[in-house]
Amino acid sequence: MFYSKKFKKFKEIKHYFFSKKGGFSKGIYNSLNCGIGSKDNKKNILKNLRYIERKMSLKKNNLILMNQTHSSKVVQIKKSVLNYKKINADAIITEAKNLGLAVVTADCVPIIVYDVKNKIIGCIHAGWKGAFTGIIKNTIFKIKKINSKNKIHAAIGPCIGKNSYEVDLNFYKKFVSKSKKNKRYFLKKNNEKKLFDLRKYVSDKLRDLGVKVNHVNHDTFKEKDNFFSYRRSRKLKQKDYGRCISVIKMI
Numbered sequence: 001m002f003y004s005k006k007f008k009k010f011k012e013i014k015h016y017f018f019s020k021k022g023g024f025s026k027g028i029y030n031s032l033n034c035g036i037g038s039k040d041n042k043k044n045i046l047k048n049l050r051y052i053e054r055k056m057s058l059k060k061n062n063l064i065l066m067n068q069t070h071s072s073k074v075v076q077i078k079k080s081v082l083n084y085k086k087i088n089a090d091a092i093i094t095e096a097k098n099l100g101l102a103v104v105t106a107d108c109v110p111i112i113v114y115d116v117k118n119k120i121i122g123c124i125h126a127g128w129k130g131a132f133t134g135i136i137k138n139t140i141f142k143i144k145k146i147n148s149k150n151k152i153h154a155a156i157g158p159c160i161g162k163n164s165y166e167v168d169l170n171f172y173k174k175f176v177s178k179s180k181k182n183k184r185y186f187l188k189k190n191n192e193k194k195l196f197d198l199r200k201y202v203s204d205k206l207r208d209l210g211v212k213v214n215h216v217n218h219d220t221f222k223e224k225d226n227f228f229s230y231r232r233s234r235k236l237k238q239k240d241y242g243r244c245i246s247v248i249k250m251i
Helices: 042-055 128-133 135-146 169-178 180-185 198-208 230-235
Strands: 013-017 063-067 074-077 086-088 091-094 100-105 109-115 120-126 152-156 166-168 186-188 193-196 212-215 244-250
Touching: 013 109, 042 063, 042 100, 063 091, 074 086, 074 135, 091 100, 091 135, 100 109, 100 120, 109 135, 109 198, 109 244, 120 128, 120 135, 120 244, 128 135, 128 169, 128 198, 135 198, 152 198, 166 169, 169 180, 169 193, 180 186, 180 198, 198 212
Parallel strands: 063 086, 063 100, 074 091, 152 212
Antiparallel strands: 013 244, 091 120, 100 244, 109 120, 109 152, 166 193, 186 193
């Protein structure tokens, strides 16, 4: 389990960026796979999610998961829903206490947010597509819509590192055609490939919106003992991959 030192100081919230350790899954999903959308044994996934509930001191039915599709959709949660019912969104926020808001990732960026002034928490699934199409902006705007006077903090969790994220020139051109400033997020690897700094891209989006940013800086691709990685699984020609979970709740 990993955590943000900054967020740890906020006594009214509890959070963790969970590693892949401590669970019940086997094989390529070993061991704390929390991806309901994976092809893992569903009984093992449910055991893993129960473990997360215990670690987060959550009652049954109070861990909220998303059906993540790399969209820019944000949903506000008013109260508990059916256990592990997945909300169609890539970000969720709430003012409710004792609900665990969860995001699952395997290289994409898990972001947890907290509006200290208004006691609003949230989590964001930010892959390149969601970040590119506005998931971060939409989440922060939705929080500000609840109350325009705010003080928002964000913790960016473990994700694929800039030296591990190889992209082709079409990917690079897509970003640069949107804004020439986006060139700063790319390094040249060779004539056909670039390296993309997803963490910095996401971090800058948050900062531009006036959010104070804290990093839990780990590379999910490189740290194979700690994290699941979509890219690593593809490189190893595995049929599927596990997902790590990150959770925040208001006490």
